Amino acid sequence: MRKIPAVNKLLEDPSVAPYEVLVGRDALRELIASELDRVRASESTPAFEAIVERLVLRAQERSAAGLRGVINATGTLLHTNLGRAPIAPAAFDEARTVAEGYSNLEFDLGAGERGSRYVHASELLARITGAQDALVVNNCAAAILLILDTFARNGEVVVARNQLIEIGGGFRLPDVLARSGARLVEAGTTNKVYLRDYERALSPRTTLLMRTHQSNFTIDGFVHDVTPAELAALGRRAGIAAVEDLGSGALVDLREYGLPHERTVQDAVNDGMSLVAFSGDKLLGGPQAGIIAGTRAHVARLRSNPLVRALRVDKVTIALLVATLRLYASKESRERIPFYRMLAAPLEQLRARANRIAAAAPGWEIAGVEGLVGGGSLPHARLASIGLACPSAHPGELAARLRRNERPIVARVDDGRVVLDLRTVEPHEDAALIDAMRGILPG
Ligand SMILES: *Cc1c(COP(=O)(O)O)cnc(C)c1O
Numbered sequence: 001m002r003k004i005p006a007v008n009k010l011l012e013d014p015s016v017a018p019y020e021v022l023v024g025r026d027a028l029r030e031l032i033a034s035e036l037d038r039v040r041a042s043e044s045t046p047a048f049e050a051i052v053e054r055l056v057l058r059a060q061e062r063s064a065a066g067l068r069g070v071i072n073a074t075g076t077l078l079h080t081n082l083g084r085a086p087i088a089p090a091a092f093d094e095a096r097t098v099a100e101g102y103s104n105l106e107f108d109l110g111a112g113e114r115g116s117r118y119v120h121a122s123e124l125l126a127r128i129t130g131a132q133d134a135l136v137v138n139n140c141a142a143a144i145l146l147i148l149d150t151f152a153r154n155g156e157v158v159v160a161r162n163q164l165i166e167i168g169g170g171f172r173l174p175d176v177l178a179r180s181g182a183r184l185v186e187a188g189t190t191n192k193v194y195l196r197d198y199e200r201a202l203s204p205r206t207t208l209l210m211r212t213h214q215s216n217f218t219i220d221g222f223v224h225d226v227t228p229a230e231l232a233a234l235g236r237r238a239g240i241a242a243v244e245d246l247g248s249g250a251l252v253d254l255r256e257y258g259l260p261h262e263r264t265v266q267d268a269v270n271d272g273m274s275l276v277a278f279s280g281d282k283l284l285g286g287p288q289a290g291i292i293a294g295t296r297a298h299v300a301r302l303r304s305n306p307l308v309r310a311l312r313v314d315k316v317t318i319a320l321l322v323a324t325l326r327l328y329a330s331k332e333s334r335e336r337i338p339f340y341r342m343l344a345a346p347l348e349q350l351r352a353r354a355n356r357i358a359a360a361a362p363g364w365e366i367a368g369v370e371g372l373v374g375g376g377s378l379p380h381a382r383l384a385s386i387g388l389a390c391p392s393a394h395p396g397e398l399a400a401r402l403r404r405n406e407r408p409i410v411a412r413v414d415d416g417r418v419v420l421d422l423r424t425v426e427p428h429e430d431a432a433l434i435d436a437m438r439g440i441l442p443g
Pocket residue numbers: 139140141142167212213214215245246247248278279280289290375376
């Protein structure tokens with residue numbers, strides 16, 4: 001008989017014991033059992049300390065699995081893989097009260113009778129966007145689905161050829177159209193679309209004129225487009241709804257932050273679109289949601305579609321969205337939304353942080369870097385930023401080590417360097433960054 005340690009002895013070992021809480025007693029016992037099976041199957045029995053060390057590593061991996069917070073040092077503000085827009089702490093504080101207890105979610109406090117969960121966000125959205133009414137569903141993809149199902153079933157939808165997009169996750173407009181039972185009628189060519197192309201595409205079966213934002217690509221050169229206002233006017237003349245999938249959904253003019261102009265929801269409403277769809281967790285800086293703003297009559301038709309029930313958002317989302325929208329009251333309060341605060345951070349401020357960090361982490365150098373807005377918006381805009389770089393022959397390995405940090409750090413690798421862009425790192429995360437950087441030296 002070889003000396004295989006007892007399960008209880010391992011469970012009680014001071015290095016192993018803390019994981020009982022982190023991964024659960026049963027899971028820890030299972031880990032120990034499988035580790036001991038491995039020991040039994042091997043040629044010789046490793047030292048007790050070696051068994052403990054492997055066990056701790058596996059328990060660490062187990063406890064780190066699942067959804068957790070990371071430090072985004074990529075410089076991409078709306079990183080789809082990292083959860084898009086971080087939510088404002090102020091919005092969370094408000095939402096907590098609603099989520100932890102009962103609320104007037106579907107209760108009219110004035111009349112003392114059943115109310116609608118949609119009123120809470122609709123009024124605020126209408127006020128901010130200038131639209132008559134608004135509806136909130138699960139995400140922008142759901143918003144498109146709802147619009148097509150309501151207006152386009154068994155009808156024809158006219159879309160310009162240069163707008164037949166695929167957004168991330170394999171959501172392709174032509175496929176979604178097909179699923180909704182609508183027939184796609186393309187207008188114009190890939191580079192040139194004129195109003196007469198749309199006019200020619202109209203038929204008695206046309207139910208919708210649809211425009212989509214070219215979120216993550218651009219076409220330059222020999223091009224012509226129909227303006228949204230022209231399209232909306234054509235819709236009114238023909239008695240057909242004109243709809244715009246705006247995607248990122250800016251509620252403020254991003255030129256205020258030195259960025260190129262990004263079409264806003266207000267622009268689309270002013271242009272006369274019947275309905276405008278956009279996301280809650282992109283440029284709005286709130287929770288995942290799909291918002292549809294538009295005329296009273298068109299939104300009313302959407303609301304009466306039974307699909308709304310299947311696409312509805314929960315109270316936490318509504319509370320977070322309303323609280324985030326309230327922050328749009330002034331520029332100052334808007335910059336309590338992480339996306340806008342990060343966008344507004346002056347270079348001098350980032351440089352001062354970089355100086356402090358570089359002084360504490362030998363081997364890392366301060367570097368001028370460029371970040372991105374992300375979320376499919378402004379694909380060509382570069383955000384001047386300051387970062388820290390560590391030259392290395394194996395930058396990929398260094399980046400992997402940063403991802404294994406207790407609070408994982410997601411860095412960028414470029415040009416034989418690991419780069420940490422400070423614009424997307426919250427100042428309170430600097431200390432954790434320094435701790436991790438100290439363990440990493442160039443070479
Ligand atoms: C991002 C985007 C969508 C999808 O939005 P989700 O909220 O992720 O569903 C749809 N259309 C456009 C143009 C987009 O940019």
